[in-house]
Amino acid sequence: MHLKFLAILLLPMEVSGTAVIEQLFLDLPIAAVHNRTVGMDVIEPWASLYCSAISEARYGDAIYARYNIDGQANNGVYVYNNITVYDQIMLDARDYANNQPELYATALVLYNSTASNDSRQDIINGLNEIPMQA
Numbered sequence: 793m794h795l796k797f798l799a800i801l802l803l804p805m806e807v808s809g810t811a812v813i814e815q816l817f818l819d820l821p822i823a824a825v826h827n828r829t830v831g832m833d834v835i836e837p838w839a840s841l842y843c844s845a846i847s848e849a850r851y852g853d854a855i856y857a858r859y860n861i862d863g864q865a866n867n868g869v870y871v872y873n874n875i876t877v878y879d880q881i882m883l884d885a886r887d888y889a890n891n892q893p894e895l896y897a898t899a900l901v902l903y904n905s906t907a908s909n910d911s912r913q914d915i916i917n918g919l920n921e922i923p924m925q926a
């Protein structure tokens with residue numbers, strides 16, 4: 793699960809299409825998503841929605857698109873385990889908040905700056921409600 797994380801640590805953080813925006817949830821560089829060089833199959837419309845949401849700083853929309861980008865969910869529910877995309881995001885968030893609390897806290901600062909036309913501010917609010925270790 794965290795192999796992606798090791799690879800990404802080697803990349804510089806920068807605000808451009810070639811680096812990750814944030815290492816936990818928005819781990820795919822948008823240039824690589826556009827180019828289909830991301831190392832996994834990505835499907836439309838989610839690939840384009842992921843890129844446009846990041847470009848417009850709509851981070852809830854971007855996270856939702858990221859969790860749909862591999863085509864494993866249908867109408868917001870994963871077909872293989874019947875867990876909703878929203879619930880899976882919150883399950884992963886609990887894991888990150890417990891195991892990578894500093895990265896998680898840094899991510900929350902970014903997500904709190906989400907654009908006013910982010911249609912999934914419910915996701916940002918949910919992430920803010922995950923208990924953090926003291």
Ligand SMILES: *[C@@H]1O[C@H](CO)[C@@H](O)[C@H](O)[C@H]1NC(C)=O
Binds near residue numbers: 810823824827829
């Ligand atoms: C994506 O393709 C463009 C144009 O071919 C190229 O300039 C760019 O380096 C590519 N980016 C990645 C991440 O592969």
Ligand SMILES: *[C@@H]1O[C@H](CO)[C@@H](O)[C@H](O)[C@H]1NC(C)=O
Binds near residue numbers: 874
């Ligand atoms: C999937 O989960 C929903 C909501 O908990 C439940 O109503 C439904 O019966 C479940 N479907 C399957 C196939 O398990």
Ligand SMILES: *[C@@H]1O[C@H](CO)[C@@H](O)[C@H](O)[C@H]1NC(C)=O
Binds near residue numbers: 897900901904920
């Ligand atoms: C983000 O915003 C929420 C709600 O306004 C607030 O409770 C929380 O402290 C903020 N978190 C960070 C990391 O700024």
Ligand SMILES: *[C@@H]1O[C@H](CO)[C@@H](O)[C@H](O)[C@H]1NC(C)=O
Binds near residue numbers: 848907909
């Ligand atoms: C969100 O707002 C920005 C800035 O006003 C705008 O450029 C963008 O088209 C809007 N996106 C959506 C999906 O409404």
